[in-house]
Every structure is written in structure tokens, then in C-alpha cells.
Amino acid sequence: MSEVSLSDPPRILSIAGSDSSGGAGIQADIKTITMLGGYAMTAITAITAQNTTGVAAVDALSPEMVAAQIDACTGDIGVDAVKIGMLGSPAIAAVVAERLEALGVPVVFDPVMIASSGSLLASAETIAGFERLMALATLTTPNVAELAALGGDAGMAARGVAYLAKGGDAEGDVVEDRLVLPRQQAVVWQAARIVTRHNHGTGCTLSSAIATLLGKGMAIEAAVTEARQFVRAALAAAPRLGHGHGPLGHHAVR
Template sequence: MSKRPPRVLVIAGSDSSGGAGIQADIKTITMLGGYAMTAITAVTAQNTRGVRGVEVLSPDFVAAQIDACMEDIGVEAVKIGMLGNADVAEVVADRLEDLPCPIVFDPVMVTTSGSVLADEATIEVFEWLMELATLTTPNVPELEVLGGAAALTSKGIAFLAKGGDADGPMVEDRLVLPGKPDKVWSEARIVTRHTHGTGCTLASAIATHLARGAPLEEAIEKARQFVREALHAAPGYGGGAGPMGHQAVRLD
């Protein structure tokens, strides 16, 4: 009998256009050989041009989804994305408080198209989640809202500072771990407007590789390569920030 796929639970919002959120997470986990489960926090009406509406699910129902997955299927890793509001964020943190498996937290605040997905009250709960997480993956504006690299470092938060939103021909991602030298990845920028869901995809890919037993740096390296291949394989859909080509990537 072949080895069963590692179980990855995604706690995040749905993207009706399929490029980001739960849809990107499921595609990524599946393509990387994992078994994807979901606890949906919110549903959105959106496309490549922006978000038209958001309906946040109740904290109790989000918790019920988490409990249902964990009590029956089990889990080897968790990925957290869009949370919707502070009450949902709190119940998620409570459910994950003592979970003995890797947790990757993508602190989603603003979409690629510029739509705000987290208010101030929700962001205040992020510190609790960052303390629980194996890794937090903020982009440039998210890192600034969270207080900057120095602030997170002083709190002992493990994070990957993503550089895709910075200017310049190179993209630099910096892994900061308490008590260890920084690890930096730097590669030429892939110039494309089809970047919808890059953060969701990266975090889910890292979580999947961690679920498979990879060390953190190796998980990040493989996840970054998956994102780059998916960017190259973008199908060209939409008139705004288009989706990537998850289905075209063939990587271990």
C-alpha cells in the first residue's frame, strides 16, 4: 500500500474566482501530494479586479469545521489565511493553542487588487496567532502593520518577510528565526500581472512540505520554487491581477 498523503487543514476564506484563498490552498496542497481539508472563515464575491462582497461565517461554525476535521481525519499541519473578523481569529487561536503540529500563518490583510480583508480589531489578535505559529509569512505592507521586522524579532516571532511587493528587479525573502542567523533567498523578479494568490499558495506549500516532514528551510525553498513555476504557468485569465497556473506545476 502506498503511503497516505499528509493531512493539511486550511483555515481561510473562499475566493469565488478561484485564484486565491481556499481554492488556491486546495490546488497547492493537492499538487504537492497532500490531503487538503478546510475550515472556511468567510465567502467572498471577487475576481481579478477586486472584492465585491464578503460574508463572514460565525465563530462557532468555523470552530465546528475545525473540530470535525481534527476529531475524525486528523492533521499533520495547519495553514491559516483570511480570518474575517476578531471573533473568528480568537476562536481559531483558541482551537490551535495546544496543537502539536506545524502551523503556518499568512496574516492576510489586503488582497493583491487592494481590497482590505482585516480590520484593526482582527489584526490585534494576530499576535496571539503569530506566537502559536511555526512560521508567519507577512508581505511588505503586512510586516509594516505588524510593527516591522525589529518588533517581531524582539517578540521571538519566527517569520518569513516576503519581498514580492518591494521594488527592484530582484525578489528577496528573509527568514528570521529566534536566536539564529537570517536566511535570505534572492531571485530575479518574474514580471507578470498574474500574481493573484501568491501569498496563499506559498503558505500552503510550506505547510504541505512541513506536513511531509521537511525541515523549515527546505520547506520554504520548495514552496518558493512551486510559486515561481505557477507564476510562469499562469493561464492569463482576467483583466486584473490574474490567477497562477497551479495545475501546470509538476514538482515533488
């Protein structure tokens, strides 16, 4: 990779699916990375036809095309951190892991399985392919359902990986997120729930924000702290679009 001066924006590569309605996926990542002062690059894994009410169709790209996008970005511009979101197929998961193992930069893996609307975005075979990605990731960011599917805290502890257990999907007036690093005491954040149906793309936004801040050189705990603040500000600024789970207000965060 080429040298980066202190004045250069961190180069952040998002490997994820496209959300045609702009609320989640690649589109949410680009907005987040840009608002946090990063330079956004993308490797699109799948094209979705979706909006705030659900996912109507998904077409995964070929593993070769995903790999070509990653190579095009890293071979020319370089990369300081990577965010992984929706993968689309087991073969894509494998080729992404292969490419990232050679990069040696922070990787934030959001193990996307189900959209906010409840639509399934990963097959059982794709989820099985997550193991290699969790092993190489700097941080994995499962929500409540994803953590359960991955074996809960016991399953993550057995893997010996760092993870952020997100509590936004849990019940209650207080949202609790837990950062668990191997052989360290968990760090816990608690905050009053922002009650809104306009929460499409919160997981994508959080993971890409953490990746951007890691790309700036922040430590994990500081990056999570600032990324959580960004997500909460974007939730509060949601433009109230659509008839279902509307998008966040990335554009309004200052």
C-alpha cells in the same frame, strides 16, 4: 491523532476565506496542497465575492461554524499541519487560536490584511487578534505591507517569533525573501522577478505549500526553499485569465 504511515499523504487543514474566482484563499490552498501530494481539508472563515479586479463583498461566518469545521476535520481525519489565511473577524481569530493551541502540529500563519487588488481584508481589531496566532505559529509569512503593519523587523524580533519576510511586493528586478528564526542568522533567497500581472494568490499559495511540506516532515528552511520554487513555477505557468491580477497556474506545475 491517528497514526500516519510513510505512504499516507500529509493531512493539511486550511483555515481561510473563499475566493469565488478561484485564484486565492481556500481554492488556491486546495490546488497547492493537492499538487504537492497532500490531502486538503478546509475550515472556511468568510465568503468573498471577488475576481481578478477586486473584492466586491465579504461575509464572515460565525466563530461557532469555523470552530465546528475545525473540530469535524481534526476529530475524524486528523491533521499533520495547518495553514491560516484570511480570518474575517476578531472572534474567529480567537476561536482559531483556541483550537490550534491544542493540536501540537506545524502552523503556517499568512497574516492576510490586503488582497492583491488592494482591497482591505482585515479590520484593525482583527489584526490586533493576530498576536496570539503569531505566538503559536511555526512560521508567519507577512508581505511588505503586512510586515510594516506588524512593526517591521523590530516588532517581529520583539515578539520572538519565526517569520518569512516576503519581498514580492517590493520594488526592483530582484525579489528577496528572508527567513528569520529566533536567535539564528537570517536565511536570504534572491531571484529575478517574474514580471506579470497574473499573481493573484501568491501569498496563499506560498503559505499552503510551506504547510504541506512541513506536514511531510521537512525542516523550515527546506520547506521554504521548495515552496518558493513551486510559486515561481506557478507564476510562470499562469493561464492569463481575467482583466486584473490573474490566478497562478497551479495545475501546470510538475
